[in-house]
Amino acid sequence: MKNIVMFALVLLSFNLSAQTPEQKLNQLGIQLPKIPEALGSYVDFVRVGNLVFLSGRGPLKTDGKYSTGKIGQDLSMEEGYQAARLTAINQLAVLKQAFGSLDKIKRIVKVNGYVNTTDSFTEQSKVMNGFSDLLIEIFGEEGRHARTSVGVFTLPQNMAIEVEMIVEMK
Numbered sequence: 738m739k740n741i742v743m744f745a746l747v748l749l750s751f752n753l754s755a756q757t758p759e760q761k762l763n764q765l766g767i768q769l770p771k772i773p774e775a776l777g778s779y780v781d782f783v784r785v786g787n788l789v790f791l792s793g794r795g796p797l798k799t800d801g802k803y804s805t806g807k808i809g810q811d812l813s814m815e816e817g818y819q820a821a822r823l824t825a826i827n828q829l830a831v832l833k834q835a836f837g838s839l840d841k842i843k844r845i846v847k848v849n850g851y852v853n854t855t856d857s858f859t860e861q862s863k864v865m866n867g868f869s870d871l872l873i874e875i876f877g878e879e880g881r882h883a884r885t886s887v888g889v890f891t892l893p894q895n896m897a898i899e900v901e902m903i904v905e906m907k
Contacts, residue, residue, distance in 0.1 A: 821867030
């Protein structure tokens with residue numbers, strides 16, 4: 738009987754320590770912003786079965802302006818990392834607005850990151866870690882994903898980062 742009680746207590750403590758993605762965001766002090774409607778002839782996402790393909794999104798700040806400039810010229814690698822992290826927050830906000838809860842996400846599948854850089858900057862993957870690290874922090878192993886990080890000559894509105902992603906829903 739004592740072993741059964743101990744086992745039940747272990748299970749209960751495990752369940753209490755498991756946090757939802759939104760609880761993890763709250764713990765990190767991150768509030769998801771309201772995402773404005775798409776500005777062009779596209780939609781924010783398309784769902785096919787249980788896969789969601791999110792359009793490219795950039796580091797839109799709470800003041801309605803983007804983090805802009807070239808990494809390696811106008812912005813440091815750390816500022817680029819933070820811009821990528823902000824872009825992850827914005828993509829999560831799209832999913833929250835669309836589906837009501839981040840608990841419906843089963844797995845982050847693929848991330849394509851476009852980094853506005855000088856022609857001599859070669860650390861795009863380190864910049865994109867800002868995006869990936871946050872997803873892993875929020876979703877754990879289900880946040881680990883396949884990823885492409887490329888440097889580009891320019892991005893719309895001179896954004897520092899643009900990221901698209903594919904998410905599997907439950």
